[in-house]
Amino acid sequence: FPSHDTFAPLVAVGFTLSYVLPMMPFMIWIGVVLGWVILCVEAIIAAPMWAVMHLSPHGDDMVGTGSQGYRLVLSLMLRPVLMIFGLIAALTIITVFGQLINEIFTSVFNMSQVGSNWFIKAIGWLASGFIYAGLMWTLITKTMSIVHVIPDQLLQWFGGGGSIVTGK
Numbered sequence: 001f002p003s004h005d006t007f008a009p010l011v012a013v014g015f016t017l018s019y020v021l022p023m024m025p026f027m028i029w030i031g032v033v034l035g036w037v038i039l040c041v042e043a044i045i046a047a048p049m050w051a052v053m054h055l056s057p058h059g060d061d062m063v064g065t066g067s068q069g070y071r072l073v074l075s076l077m078l079r080p081v082l083m084i085f086g087l088i089a090a091l092t093i094i095t096v097f098g099q100l101i102n103e104i105f106t107s108v109f110n111m112s113q114v115g116s117n118w119f120i121k122a123i124g125w126l127a128s129g130f131i132y133a134g135l136m137w138t139l140i141t142k143t144m145s146i147v148h149v150i151p152d153q154l155l156q157w158f159g160g161g162g163s164i165v166t167g168k
Helices: 004-053 069-113 116-144 146-157
Strands: none
Touching: 004 069, 004 116, 004 146, 069 116, 069 146, 116 146
């Protein structure tokens, strides 16, 4: 049985793998949706100013200097659909790469410990949980960033404004 000094880190790794990692896609998704709602609030606040921008004294074109507002409206309309496509892509990639990592992690880790003495292997057994948790954390955070990266990148192609910031 592990000593009291090693018990707390093992519980932390177990807690992370059992509770935190499975909830990360949901937490990131909620963050992206919250960012879109904040963008909607910004649009509501900016709408009166946007209307005034149509009254350009130059008379160059129909929209005056309010063309950026149309990009924001385009962003508000397309972003939810693009976020869903990003979520589907992210969950598919997590499933495929998660299964790949689960299949090969133990073999790769054991190969990295070949030729080690019993002490190094014992420490490696403890370290493997931390390494696996870090690897899965990276997989989930990097992959779930697709949910907000896809709308941001695709809307840049159309000149759409309003990037959602999710802490990344």
